[in-house]
Amino acid sequence: MDGSQTPTETPTQAEAQGRVRARAQARTRTYSWEDPRVSAAAVGEESGLEFLQRMVAGELPTPPIAATLQFTLESVEFGRAVFTLEPGEEHYNPIGSVHGGVYATLLDSAAGCAVQSVLPPATGYTSLDLNVKFLRPITVDTGKVRAVGTVLNHGRRTALAQAELVDSEGKLIAHAVSSCMIFPAAGRA
Template identity: 80%
Template sequence: MARSRTIEWEDPRVSAAAVGRGSGLDFLRDVLAGRLPAPPISATLGFTLEEVEAGRAVFAMEPGEEHYNPIGSVHGGVYATLLDSAAGCAVQSVLPAGTGYTSLDLTLKFLRPITVDTGKVRAVGTVLHQGRRTALAQAELFDTADRLLAHATSSCMLFPVPAA
């Protein structure tokens, strides 16, 4: 039986234009509070930013069938997107005004399968090291029983953001 899902998002240029105007933490707090729109990927996959503080970002998602691969579990790309988002936003949360970042790499270890029966999952990203040009972060994906489902590390490049 066919299933469908409707997805809506806001103009991503609004948030993109705000990057670097204030600190990374202020930017993420504005997204969390709804003063800036969330990125379209969060609507596509159905995840949300739930917490942010300096050096830490938490995303959550309720897995659904729309996240499945052909073997009946959540596709690894969904894990990777959540973990990349958590690690990257953890880095963003420590950046001063006028600084942006981009992921250079993501190394991921899958530890347990996720299905619709898993329930809500949380990706917790933390900064391990911040230098002048790069930052290193990790992210862990947990189920509601706090079992580790996956782990990732990410290197991010830091760069000046031109004033608007």
């Protein structure tokens, strides 16, 4: 070594890093969201289905995570919730496909909101677990994906739901099962 190189960086590594930086083009994304306390305060005032229908109708703000990941609650009915996402580079992991955490967030949202849709007024829920199986990669070329959550069983204290993530042709991309705890909504019991 001639003293200008550190022991951990050889000229080959430095050159490679320089080439990567030269090829990389910075991208930016700006987004906004509404105060999440508004919708949180409305939880339990009406049935879970009515609450989610108000969100779909734009009467209540969507949660900030929806703006962060750019997904949408497309539809909801008793025991079923559907979210959509148009995948973009901002969802990518280092190997050039959508990060598994994005899959999991969509599936958790779909399963959880399906459970919420069956809850009576003054009742809330939280996910206890989420078991995800990844079957296919998602890239920007995949096009819009849909996460469809359905309730399999619900009682007074727990609920079981599943969610399927499918592409525009209906091919299964991922599957999840979630159990949720049901409880009186804060300040509503």
